Every structure is written in structure tokens, then in C-alpha cells.
Amino acid sequence: MAINTDDLDADIARLQAAGVIVEGANEMPWGKQATFADPDGNGYVLQG
Template sequence: MDWKIELIFVPVSDVDRAKEFYIGIGFHADFDSEPYEGLRFVQLTPPGSACSIAIGTGLGSKMEAGGLDNIQVVVADADAALAQLREAGVDANGVDEQEWGRFVTFADPDGNTWTLQQLPAHG
């Protein structure tokens, strides 16, 4: 049986600002709904990903805005990812070279931290 992670909640303080940020770095805006006052659900998907993120209000998260610091995403080219982020105005850290990959880190406007990993070449 397959177990597929398809949605990760990212705690933010300003939904519109966060939505604009994520769209600005290339995420696709899949869904934005406010079914009633106090509940807003926004789903965004990174390019090429089978897993989306959700931001919003009234979602029942116990995590404070900016409290997420453990999302890691695999990219084909760390240098290209860094360039894309910087072109979008994101203050991303330069490529960190390790034996187990090449890494770029950045934070959203609330301080939720992301790590992009280019896997090492197998050979």
C-alpha cells in the first residue's frame, strides 16, 4: 500500500501576503475559499510537486505563524533554484555544499524556513 504525503499546513499570520509570496516564487494557486467567516483555506503547489501546502485562517493549527522550519524539497539544480528565488526578491542563503547534497535555504515572510536540496550525483 502506498502512503503519499499530499498536503502540509504552513502557519502564517497574513494569508494574502503569504499567498503572494508563494505565487511569486513559482507555486501554483490551486484553491482559495472562505466558506464562512473565520475559515479560509488556500492550497498552493510547488512546481512539479505531488504535495501541496495549505495556508489560511481557522484551520485549527496549534503552531504559531513562522514556526515551521523543517520542510525540505528536492530540486534538480540548487544554483538555478537560488537564482529563481533571488530573482523573485527572496533573501535566500547561498548554496551549501555537503557530501549528501547541495542546499539552499530561505524563509517566507513569517519566518517559516524551507530547505531545497539538490541530491548528490550517483556514480
């Protein structure tokens, strides 16, 4: 699942403050993206 955000860096900071392991942000041809997983191992992509 991909989730669009207007402020990727702020959302990454909020997730990390809540104890979520976030990989990225990585520069892509269309913008930046980061990935994380929920406690069940489902993966998510944040893109901004």
C-alpha cells in the same frame, strides 16, 4: 520543510530574482543545500 530540486542553482536564481533572501548553496556530505524563509518566517531547505 525540505524541498528536493534537480537544479539547485537555477532555483536559487529564480528565488533571488523574486526578492527572496537565500543563504547558500552549501556543500553537504549528501549534496548541496540552500535555505530561505517565507514572509511569515517559516524556514525552508532546498536540496539538490
